[in-house]
Amino acid sequence: MRNIKNIRMDYRGISKKIIELKNKDLELRDALIKDGQLGEDYNEEMEKLHNRNAEILNEIIDTIGYPTIDKVGKEASESAWLVIQHSIGQPNFMRKCKKLLEIVVNEKKANPMNLVYLTDRIASFEEKPQLFGTQFDWDENGQLSPKPFDDLTKVNRRRKSIGLNTLEEQTEIMRRRVKNENQSLPTDLEKRKKELKKWKRRVGWTK
Template identity: 30%
Template sequence: MKYITTFSILFLIGCTTKQKITNIEREKIIAELDYIKNIDQEYAGIPSESFKMKYGKEKAWKIYEFKRDSIGNDNQKRIKALFAKYGYLGFKEVGKENSSKFWLPIQHADNEVEFQKKMLKELKKQIKYNNAFKSEYAMLEDRVAINSNQKQRFGSQVSYNENGQAIPRNGLIDSINIEKLRAEYGLPPFKEYYNNMTQMHFEMNKEILLKKGITAPQLYK
């Protein structure tokens, strides 16, 4: 009995290494996650037309990318601090919407692949307990694969061919079963997703593509 009691105590200590979240702390954490998500999305796309007119296209991109990288680094520091104190912030800790805000800067931490790998392992654990979105695990796994110069399992990361058509960046591990795998992890159908990305790319680069004689998005059938 003494052995069992000692083991139980050690087990409990091991399971409570992260600080428990109080209601007051939860409000502060959510406010922090709101800030992280909002500033991330502010620089997640491309410079606005007014921004390009103000600085010129080339300079606008340089300023925009510098700001985006700076924000990304700051967000990573904030996420690391939250993780060190509370562990992975999943559904049970902060709710589904706020858990996605915690995941977002991890997904964008392309300059720290080892950090992404660490979080991927942690996210895999959370999936087993239904404490995170399977789709976010899939997208982070693909991101790590791309940043490690490997093929993807889920095809969530795209690049574009010379005709402006979205294609899986670095290729797919298993193209035959891609639709089944994506459905299992809560991702939209492959063709639907890639056609949406192709259409968006066409609209954003219409002027360049028209000069190449491409007058419509090159969609998958």
């Protein structure tokens, strides 16, 4: 009986730790928004936090497997996904989590929408077309737009099948969001694009 109780206590502690990782992430993001620093280059402090969170979560996953709802609860499971989604400097970790998430989603132990967003995010960083159009960035016209996707009709069909709005509707929502958050257009889009390519090669997204 004591062993079962200890295991339960461990899961509660792990759940709390995962939620703390998510909260630190969002707190820093809010601070950067207030300072008008979100929207330019990948903030150095944020990159360090994302990498550190990924390291801690990876240790947790190696211990308990993917943090499913039945193990850590809904809030912590969603928090784990957000940490994974923001671990953009750790491509191998994100790919590893995608494979694990595919398994637990099939077992109905995690939110399938999380797999949709993670799949698109990885595809975008690998410079492959998105399937659902969930990832956005500034385009050459200075507008926030979906990153490359395969076909608008197919994307909207896929989005509808999982309960999402159309890509056109989501684009308007995203543009209003960055405006409300005072996210400003990067001062030099071409320079940002080149630096992003270098960064993707450096961390291992592309060759």
